[in-house]
Each structure stands twice: as C-alpha cells, then as structure tokens.
Amino acid sequence: MKTQDYIALEEEFGAKNYHPLDVVLTKGQGIWVWDVEGKKYMDCLSSYSAINQGHCHPKIIQTLIEQAKRLTLTSRAFRNDQLGLFYKEICEMTHSHMALPMNSGAEAVESCIKAVRKWGYRKKGIPDGKAEIIVCENNFHGRTIAIVGFSTEAQYKDGYAPFTSGFKVIPFGDADAFEAAITPNTVAILVEPIQGEGGIIVPPEGYLRRVREICNKRNVVMITDEIQTGLGRTGRMLAEEHEGVEADLTLVGKALSGGVYPVSAVLSNKEVLGVFQPGDHGSTYGGNPLACAVARTALKVLVEEGMLENSAKLGSYFMEELKKIKSPIVKEVRGKGLMIGVELHKEAGDARKYCLQLKDKGLLCKETHERVIRFAPPLVIKKEEIDWALERIAQVLK
Numbered sequence: 001m002k003t004q005d006y007i008a009l010e011e012e013f014g015a016k017n018y019h020p021l022d023v024v025l026t027k028g029q030g031i032w033v034w035d036v037e038g039k040k041y042m043d044c045l046s047s048y049s050a051i052n053q054g055h056c057h058p059k060i061i062q063t064l065i066e067q068a069k070r071l072t073l074t075s076r077a078f079r080n081d082q083l084g085l086f087y088k089e090i091c092e093m094t095h096s097h098m099a100l101p102m103n104s105g106a107e108a109v110e111s112c113i114k115a116v117r118k119w120g121y122r123k124k125g126i127p128d129g130k131a132e133i134i135v136c137e138n139n140f141h142g143r144t145i146a147i148v149g150f151s152t153e154a155q156y157k158d159g160y161a162p163f164t165s166g167f168k169v170i171p172f173g174d175a176d177a178f179e180a181a182i183t184p185n186t187v188a189i190l191v192e193p194i195q196g197e198g199g200i201i202v203p204p205e206g207y208l209r210r211v212r213e214i215c216n217k218r219n220v221v222m223i224t225d226e227i228q229t230g231l232g233r234t235g236r237m238l239a240e241e242h243e244g245v246e247a248d249l250t251l252v253g254k255a256l257s258g259g260v261y262p263v264s265a266v267l268s269n270k271e272v273l274g275v276f277q278p279g280d281h282g283s284t285y286g287g288n289p290l291a292c293a294v295a296r297t298a299l300k301v302l303v304e305e306g307m308l309e310n311s312a313k314l315g316s317y318f319m320e321e322l323k324k325i326k327s328p329i330v331k332e333v334r335g336k337g338l339m340i341g342v343e344l345h346k347e348a349g350d351a352r353k354y355c356l357q358l359k360d361k362g363l364l365c366k367e368t369h370e371r372v373i374r375f376a377p378p379l380v381i382k383k384e385e386i387d388w389a390l391e392r393i394a395q396v397l398k
C-alpha cells in the first residue's frame with residue numbers, strides 16, 4: 001500500500017476530528033521517523049511532548065516487553081509489585097508526597113478537579129456545591145466535557161453544552177488578576193507553567209512565584225498542569241523548578257511513558273490527595289503494572305541519560321540560533337528548553353503552509369493556533385542535528 005491508500009482508509013472510516021499532515025509514518029527511532037515510502041524525517045513535535053525520550057527508546061521497549069510477558073493488569077481490586085515502586089520513584093523525583101495514577105492527561109485533570117473540590121468541602125469548610133476553581137484564558141487541559149467547558153477556545157466547546165459549572169477564567173500571567181478573583185469559595189487555581197497548545201506562551205518572570213505566595217496567603221490550592229511542560233521538556237524535571245516553587249498538585253502525563261503507553265498521574269502533598277477514601281475515585285487501567293513498569297523506566301532514562309541537561313543546553317542553543325535567522329515573516333521566537341515557538345506575522349499567512357514546506361525538507365512540525373510553529377524535538381537530539389534542522393528552517397522562513 002502507498003501513502004494515498006492509507007490516507008483513503010482513514011478518510012473513509014475515521015472520524016474527522018484531526019487534520020494531520022499527509023505523511024504516513026511506519027517506524028521511529030530516537031528523533032527520527034520514517035514514512036511508508038521510506039522517507040526519513042526529524043520529529044520536531046514529539047507527539048506533543050510525549051516522546052521526550054525519543055521514539056522506541058530501547059530500554060523502555062525492553063521493559064514493556066518484559067512486563068507484558070509477566071503481568072499487565074490486575075485492576076486495583078488487587079495490588080501489584082510495580083505500583084508501590086512507581087509511587088516511591090516518581091514522588092522522590094518530583095518532591096511529592098503522594099501520587100494518583102491515571103491513564104490520559106485529561107483524566108489526571110479531571111481527577112485533580114475532584115480532589116480539590118473535596119478538599120474544599122472537607123478541609124477548607126466551603127459550603128457543599130459552591131467550590132470555585134480559577135483557570136486561565138487560552139488554557140489547554142484536555143478534551144472532556146468538564147475541561148472544554150472552561151476552555152476559552154470557541155471550537156473546543158462549540159456544540160457540546162451544557163457544561164460543568166464552578167470555574168472562573170482570568171488572564172494568564174497576571175497574578176493581580178488571580179488575587180482579585182479569589183472569593184471565600186475558591187479552592188484552587190489550575191495553570192500551565194507555559195501554555196503549550198495556547199501557542200507556547202511564557203508568562204512573565206516571577207509569575208508562578210507570586211501565584212504560590214497568593215495561594216499560601218489565601219489558602220488556595222495551586223495546581224500546575226505539567227502534562228506538556230513537565231519531565232524535561234523545559235530543561236528541568238518540572239517547569240515550576242525554574243521559579244523555585246512547588247505546586248500543591250502537579251499533573252504529569254504524555255512523556256511519563258516515553259510515548260509507548262498512556263500513563264498520567266496527579267502528584268500531590270498529603271493534604272489534598274489525602275481526602276480520597278476507598279471508593280471515592282477509580283480507573284480500571286490506572287496504576288496497572290505494565291504502565292507502572294514502563295513509567296519507571298521512562299523516568300529513569302530521562303535522568304540517567306542526561307536528557308534534562310541536554311534539553312536545557314540545546315534548547316538555549318536552538319532558540320538563540322532561531323533568533324539569528326533574519327526573516328521578514330518571524331514576529332517572535334520564545335520558549336524554554338526544547339519547548340520553542342516561532343510566531344509568524346499575520347501577513348505571512350497560516351503557519352500550516354510553512355509546516356508543509358518543512359515536511360518536504362524532512363522536518364515534521366505542527367502549527368499551534370494559526371500563526372505559531374512549535375519546535376519540540378525529543379530531548380535526545382544532538383547539536384549537529386539541530387544545525388541540520390536550522391539550515392532547513394532558515395530556508396523555509398526566508
């Protein structure tokens with residue numbers, strides 16, 4: 001079968017909720033992927049940062065195979081020999097006290113909403129049904145009904161009403177607006193350290209520190225959604241470390257398995273996740289031994305193979321070199337670590353057009369919103385490979 005045959009199958013039988021670039025991939029290794037025609041591309045999206053460790057990382061795949069042959073699912077009706085080790089290792093790496101394992105990122109977000117609401121009623125003494133959660137404009141936290149209900153992106157919610165109440169939207173990056181929005185019924189603020197799907201929006205320096213101070217002062221739970229920014233993407237284990245803060249609840253997903261299996265987690269101090277009692281919440285696959293084993297190795301290789309440092313060092317290099325490209329269509333280059341956005345001027349037209357040109361040159365990139373091209377390769381990329389990419393990016397942007 002050829003590229004067009006695979007595309008025809010998807011078009012005939014698949015729901016049309018995505019508009020992918022027309023490249024049909026069949027193999028991946030490290031930062032590279034191959035299409036069904038044998039053409040090789042550099043992956044500059046890393047499946048929205050789920051592939052931080054690189055495609056088919058040999059140690060993660062080895063763990064997957066070994067664990068799959070031994071035990072895959074017990075459900076939480078019984079215990080398994082991977083879950084406790086997963087808890088201990090992820091808590092140590094992220095300075096957390098407790099973890100709740102789920103599958104997708106959206107499930108981690110939903111789970112933390114349940115946890116902070118219950119915390120509000122049980123610990124803060126908010127009248128039942130009145131809990132408010134503050135979220136930011138331009139957020140992206142997933143696609144469930146509750147989550148899209150507090151999105152400010154019209155398309156994400158169009159046609160899906162009615163929504164879940166109890167959310168208040170404030171501008172992103174504005175700590176004063178946050179403080180002003182707090183009421184006696186506020187339980188939490190949910191915020192991305194850098195807005196990923198929103199267009200790689202970096203808040204002002206000191207923002208998370210001020211949010212942390214305000215949360216302490218007003219007894220509000222600080223939740224950071226690090227599903228995209230976490231696990232090395234910005235050059236640290238968690239992006240909140242850049243500001244030296246620790247959220248009360250931190251959400252991770254995506255790269256938690258290195259892209260081989262859906263695994264997410266809510267990481268927390270004891271006070272918030274401690275509100276859950278047996279029967280309060282659950283997931284059949286959450287915390288299964290296959291997921292836990294895979295996640296343990298995915299976390300281990302991030303640290304042992306120097307991916308955090310590589311992301312910090314080569315991320316800065318990549319960004320500085322992108323800024324040097326003299327292009328009339330580039331408005332701004334921004335980001336942290338290997339999470340980089342290039343925003344184009346309005347007159348340049350849709351970013352997708354440039355992504356198609358980059359694809360022809362062997363780079364797979366995806367636009368976020370209409371005018372931002374994201375560069376987020378796996379964290380195992382080398383300097384020579386970034387130079388290879390820069391040469392091609394410069395050709396397309398000039």
Ligand SMILES: *Cc1c(COP(=O)(O)O)cnc(C)c1O
Nearest residue numbers: 104105106140141142225227228
């Ligand atoms: C991708 C993402 C999610 C949702 O994760 P899914 O696994 O797609 O449900 C939530 N928050 C952020 C910041 C994300 O980037």
